[in-house]
Amino acid sequence: MINLKKRVALEAARIIRHNVTAEHPLRHLFWECTLRCNLHCRHCGSDCRQASATPDMPAADFLRVLDEVAARTNPNNVFVIITGGEPLMRPDLAECGRAIHDKGFPWGMVTNALALTPERYRQLLAAGLGSVTVSLDGLEESHNWMRGNEHSFGRVAQAIEMMTATPGLTYDVLTCVNQRNYRELPAIRSFLVGKGVGRWRVVTVFPVGRAAKDPEMRLEDTQFRGVFEFIKETRQQAQIHASYGCEGFLGNYEGQVRDHFYFCHAGITVGSVLCDGSISACASIRPDYHQGNIYRDNFMDVWERRFQVYRNRAWARQGECAECSMFRYCEGGGMHLHDETGRLLFCHYHRLTET
Numbered sequence: 001m002i003n004l005k006k007r008v009a010l011e012a013a014r015i016i017r018h019n020v021t022a023e024h025p026l027r028h029l030f031w032e033c034t035l036r037c038n039l040h041c042r043h044c045g046s047d048c049r050q051a052s053a054t055p056d057m058p059a060a061d062f063l064r065v066l067d068e069v070a071a072r073t074n075p076n077n078v079f080v081i082i083t084g085g086e087p088l089m090r091p092d093l094a095e096c097g098r099a100i101h102d103k104g105f106p107w108g109m110v111t112n113a114l115a116l117t118p119e120r121y122r123q124l125l126a127a128g129l130g131s132v133t134v135s136l137d138g139l140e141e142s143h144n145w146m147r148g149n150e151h152s153f154g155r156v157a158q159a160i161e162m163m164t165a166t167p168g169l170t171y172d173v174l175t176c177v178n179q180r181n182y183r184e185l186p187a188i189r190s191f192l193v194g195k196g197v198g199r200w201r202v203v204t205v206f207p208v209g210r211a212a213k214d215p216e217m218r219l220e221d222t223q224f225r226g227v228f229e230f231i232k233e234t235r236q237q238a239q240i241h242a243s244y245g246c247e248g249f250l251g252n253y254e255g256q257v258r259d260h261f262y263f264c265h266a267g268i269t270v271g272s273v274l275c276d277g278s279i280s281a282c283a284s285i286r287p288d289y290h291q292g293n294i295y296r297d298n299f300m301d302v303w304e305r306r307f308q309v310y311r312n313r314a315w316a317r318q319g320e321c322a323e324c325s326m327f328r329y330c331e332g333g334g335m336h337l338h339d340e341t342g343r344l345l346f347c348h349y350h351r352l353t354e355t
């Protein structure tokens with residue numbers, strides 16, 4: 001049962017969500033600049049390889065998209081986040097960042113840090129790098145097991161030291177909880193606190209890609225709940241600012257494990273340009289929900305005239321969501337949690353309340 005005070009707060013959050021949805025200002029633009037990756041992680045939702053059948057997107061093609069965006073909105077208000085694959089696989093990453101910066105867009109990247117040498121880091125900072133998300137999936141043994149590389153933990157630790165020593169940089173550490181690192185969460189927290197990390201994002205695996213076939217990735221019900229108890233406790237301790245990722249309505253944990261109430265921003269304030277030119281929202285959303293392609297369409301025409309499936313989620317009221325009393329707050333969960341038919345793959349709320 002959700003108590004009255006929380007219901008009132010959820011109703012207020014619902015009004016805000018509808019107002020933002022009606023306005024749908026583009027605020028975060030992901031660029032999947034490459035599908036190549038130097039790791040082969042157990043939980044990865046994609047099937048990245050060192051070499052990919054899809055070539056890296058030429059920088060000029062994405063920069064043309066930025067011109068289309070800048071023609072209709074203030075570039076200072078649109079944060080470009082470079083993802084992959086692994087962005088550092090691109091030798092021209094710093095040049096890309098500099099060109100994005102010169103067009104007036106703030107930019108950052110999501111990286112596994114394996115190729116983030118101090119020299120490369122300096123080049124990226126000089127090119128205007130403003131934010132970094134780096135993944136850490138355990139202490140040394142479990143992180144390297146998850147990442148399939150014996151050097152990965154050391155590189156992440158080095159990246160964290162470089163980030164914490166950089167004034168003005170926005171950064172966070174992302175941890176994906178699985179069977180193997182679940183019991184390590186307090187030790188990972190101590191490690192991050194010891195390194196002076198300010199922000200820590202904790203997520204759970206959702207069942208697609210390699211993770212779907214790997215039982216070690218999937219948490220038991222008590223562990224799933226335990227993740228939220230752990231985040232709550234960590235926030236109360238206030239040594240590091242921990243948050244759960246954006247996916248999933250969490251019932252009574254709403255307002256306790258994130259800085260805001262549940263809101264899937266995909267297609268509402270978040271857009272993306274994928275490596276093959278597809279226009280989407282978050283990179284983990286299925287191709288069935290792509291809205292256009294930069295090689296055929298003006299990005300802003302698509303942003304302004306399409307994306308209805310993202311902005312009116314009435315279609316999600318089906319299957320498990322059809323009779324759900326939380327639909328008014330949740331609207332069917334994150335877009336990336338739906339299959340090609342619209343069916344929901346995973347409900348956080350029901351997993352928490354029915355176990």
Ligand code: SF4
Pocket residue numbers: 249320321322324325326327330331332333344346347348349350
């Ligand atoms: S059943 Fe659907 S609407 Fe209800 S909480 Fe789960 S995802 Fe949200």
Ligand code: SF4
Pocket residue numbers: 246247248263264265266270282284285333334335336337
């Ligand atoms: S699609 Fe998923 S990852 Fe993207 S904003 Fe929605 S919940 Fe978050």
